[in-house]
Amino acid sequence: MKKLITLSFLALGLMVNAQTTEEAESDSKQYKQWALDFGAGVHKPVRPVAAGYFTNTPDLFQVDLGVRYMFNEKFGLNLDLGYNSIESDDESLDFSSNYYRVTLEGVVNARNFFGLEAIGDRFGLLLHGGMGASALDFEEPLDDRDWMLNFQAGITPTYRLTNSLAIFGDLSAIGHVRQDRTFDGSNQVVLRGFDGFLVNASIGLTLYLGEGTMPIDYAPNALEAKVDELAAQMEKMAMENADDDQDGVPNYLDRDNTTESGVRVDNKGRALDLNKNGIPDDMESGLDSRYVTSSDLQAAVAGDNGANGDLIKQLINEGYVNVYFKFNSTKPATYSLSAMNTIVKYMKDNPSANATLTGYADEIGSPEYNKNLSERRAKMVYDVLIAAGIDAGRLSHNGDGEDASVDKSSAEARQLVRRVTFRVN
Template identity: 55%
Template sequence: MKNIFTLSLLCISGLLFAQEEMTMEMDSSASIPVTQKYNHWSIDLGAGVQKPTRPFTEGAFMNTPSLTQADLGIRYMINNKFGLNLDLGFNYMESDDDSDLEFQSNYYRATIEGVANLGEVFGFREWTNGVNLLFHTGFGFSGLRTQEPIDGEDTDWMMNFQAGLTPQVRLSDKWAVFGDLSAIGHVRQTITWDGLSLANENRGFNSLLVNASVGVTYYFGNKQQHADWYSENVMQKLSDLEMEMDKMISDLGDDDQDGVPNYLDRDNTTESGVRVDSKGRAIDQNQNGIPDDMESALKAQYASKTDVDNAMNDNSSTAGTTMKKLINSGYINVYFEFNSAKPTTYSLGAINTIITYMQENSSANATLTGYADELGNEQYNTELSERRAKMVRDVMVAAGIDESRLTLEAGGEDTSVDKSSGNARQLVRRVTFSVD
């Protein structure tokens, strides 16, 4: 009995700790419980055998054990270690063939218990997610209804103290089977279990009933797991493993499709169709910021970087006119990656050029026209060309150019190049400028 009291105190202490933990999980600003990761409610329905040991009238006997008891548990787990249970029980007691006295009596029980999830406390989840063990203990009230009144009473009301162990086997996220072995002591029992005589004058814990049950558990809630089977450590390990797998998949991917996996790629934004080195960097032997595979095509149609730099550095009276002519002739352009409104790295110089011109010519206005290649839906490409123009405008406004000086146009698809050529398509994914 001392051991049972010790376990009970541990369970009650656990409940107090669980309550404190739940309070700590409350939102400090709104005092609302945070969203839980598991279900809390369950119903346990079991039946099995019983063994009332004392008190009995001399000469009255029952089958050992007797298959005539059932119970219903309504359980709420505060967290995945501790919870509460309302246990409702019924035992039918009758004489066996060897009894000198015939009798029938009915026993009813209602008990509030604390529940400790020993599987989580002792780390079952580290080696299994299919077997578990609960400990439960608590106090309640019981009634023994006799076949005939004893001393004018046909029902003996008493207090009960219950403790037990419940092994569980998980069937699914919603169902489990269990076994249970519970010892139930009683205080103030005045009538014997057989209902034939008064109990002795010792009305302390002189009454004992042992129940052994098997049954099923149903879990309520829309979460994947119930608190019985949830483990923070295991879920963290699964989360870490999932993150490692995601990282591995990302590392082995090739976002810019240059033939170099992401984990080796030092430039994951290279343009489609250009040659790269073993580190995924576009080959640029003269280090002018333009991939070599695109430079020849750019030189054939647009002004070189040297021409633009010379015009920008020209201090003569014709410098402004020269720069305006370069801009309006389509020599200054901002280029974009495929299906993107993000300017390519080598286009940042062109943006700086047009910003510098607008700053030095405060009366000038500019029209920004965006374009897309022919791949994809025409309406989508028109919207994409507009987004590209807006992106360049936003950069210019952020640099101090008044937005009222800038006009946007959506040029849509540029069909002036060979659609089957990747390098040619790169040249038309752009924003052009016209200044007055």
């Protein structure tokens, strides 16, 4: 029982500490922070039970309702209301008791607290513990009521069905202080300290409420996300402030930093893009020969210069057609729309063809996070192609995580590997 008390107060202590973290609370506002948990299942009154009195193992039934609020992606509070119908087994002396409880608990989201994101984006794990008040109403063999304090602790695995609904299982242990009578009501209790013990097992549904787009139970780890955000900001600042060739054009616009002149810019210092292909004109001449421009692809798709279906297939499969992304983003860059248009046109012109989409990320961030990011990038392009009229049965997608083939210290090189590639057959 000492372990039960320790876990309960530890959860409450962690919750109180979390309330002081203003940044975490601010970041959590984009998620659903309220939840209603409806559960039902079996139970077992372990002690005290008088000689000759016992229940089935396990015994039906018990129900509970939890009203939960998460302060951030790790800590929250839960108000738990429960009812147990405790009745004698067939071979027991007859008795019937009704058990009621209300418990205030601290909640720890173990998925984020212990870094368990690898279990998948639909699986979660909550730990809860706290204290409250309970009452035993005896109907048979006597008519009486026993009030007591309860200390509850439990573990709750979850599975997210949608962004508003999840299923869960729960195993909770409940200890009593000042339980004066046995669960059957026939005898008085002479034990001191924790003189009652009950175990509940439930399955149920969780309804997530709030203005956010998804439950905070499944939010990314805030610390890891903050590190990635700071890295992105530092990268952005470095790119915006650097001007290696001192020509007045920042590096992120001036892709050719080897000379001080010859870079064509408008009156605001922005690199010109006269052909409107999404690539600054002075960058195109410096591109590696294996990266073709969108105008080349459009010419091939249109059948110019003798291009045909085999050539387009070769360009796609050899990595000339890619969808690129900004740092830590799943939104395709504007200049990548022509690549997606190329795939859509090829798939429509070749109705027997299938395509595999593979996402990649650069090396900034943890491998686990980048694996998930690469999968989400591939899924985003997959959704766009379906919306453009390509049958889902002709498409498959996956994420290969980090592409370590370029210099990690080069922002420009990392931009080339934040992509989704295609393979058609």
